Amino acid sequence: MTTPPPSLRATAWAAAVTALHCAPVVSTFGPLRNRAMPRLAGRGRADHVALTFDDGPDPRSTPHFLRVLDSQGVRATFFLLGSEARRSPGLVREIAAAGHEIGVHGWLHRPLLLRGPRATHDDLARARDAIAAITGSRPTLFRPPYGVMSTAAHVAARRLGLTPVLWTCWGRDWTARATPESVHRTVVSDLRGGGTVLLHDSDCTSAPGSWRSTLGALPRILDTCRQRGYTVGPLRDHGWPGSGGSVGLRPARGNTAGH
Template sequence: MNRVAATAGLAVAAGLAAHALPALTAYAPGRRALLPALAGTGPAGHVALTFDDGPDPASTPAFLRLLADHDVRATFFLLGTMLERDLGLGRELVAAGHEVAVHGWYHRCLLWRTPRATYDDIARARDLVGALGGSGGPRWYRPPYGVLTTGALVACRRLRLEPKLWTAWGRDWQASATPGTIVRTVTSTLVGGGTVLLHDSDCTSAAGSWRRTLDALPRLIHWTRNRGLRLGPLGEHELVSR
């Protein structure tokens, strides 16, 4: 009886390990070194600009205006729960030439979700983002918190989505973040060929955090251009693997 229980326990442990193993890619330094395509590494002369957690009518329009003023396009990873509230704003993103991608329906860590629930969440968001138009539907998927699971990878394969994380972030969701810390945090790891993660909504972040991100954005745009780097969406960031 003890042997049966031990065998069952080992089987459960192995299953949990297999489920959670892709979550190791959330460790950014290792991801950048070992999985450059997943991290968002592209050609040295380009930087991909990405935003998570929108679209939010309280904040996303301000990002649209600023990006238009600087002639920059970006990739927006949209939450289904946010997009459902304002499909018109999602269409504005597409009409402005930005790329829309999938961040899931709910902003929940996938480690605590079954493969079926994970698939349903991603598929539901994919379908709604796809309804916004654009060429060929959404191409990219970024999991909440950057935490992948085996179930998410299987779902992406079935849904023809490519998981995409980042090489540099601003930690702009934190209450302690300032425009200065956001710029310093991004540029501490950003090099040509990198992908930047920022947030155009505070729906899962400290209240009002998007304002600091918005204030930091012109400085980040100038930082990249002063180094001769072209800033744009992931679609222009032809990814390379090593």
């Protein structure tokens, strides 16, 4: 048997490593994820809907969402960017003090497929530790930017004590064409009991001002959930396999730096 030349073996090895790194991308396809990956999709108990927000905190927009949620008596899960949390630590503390759950959305909103294992670990650890330093509690939930996981992200999340969770329905609220009506319509078209809703309380990676459409749709979404008999709350109350009945923040102990 002829042995392949070193260059060919190196190419094959690189291709195999790349394929392994990118394999979790299949979870980006919502219908497949919702059917075959209920834990990653955030499927919980049938009478509950988990409400989640990404890309904050933003002092221009997040306080408006906090006021609406408070007026409705609803708590949610906020997946925060570490870089934004560092800019607005008071707002992070306000989110936590209001009883909302806080998860990690990474330090920067960049695709994890473009990052190697060490860079991925450092990004998640930096965001986790920044949030822990601000709130005094360590996050236990993680949502990747764009909802795209990689093998390195799964490994890093496990080592850092973070449970990945995506969503079962969204509002497509990040576009310039979004309106309160379109956001509400898009969410409720796929809304089912046990589902996890993705919305955005910031436009830092979306069309400028798009958060206003989300804000306008929020009361309507909550009303629809109530009309369908669903309780709305954070992932910690979702009866979701990844929650384990625990909260999304746990007390930080000692040095929270990742290893």
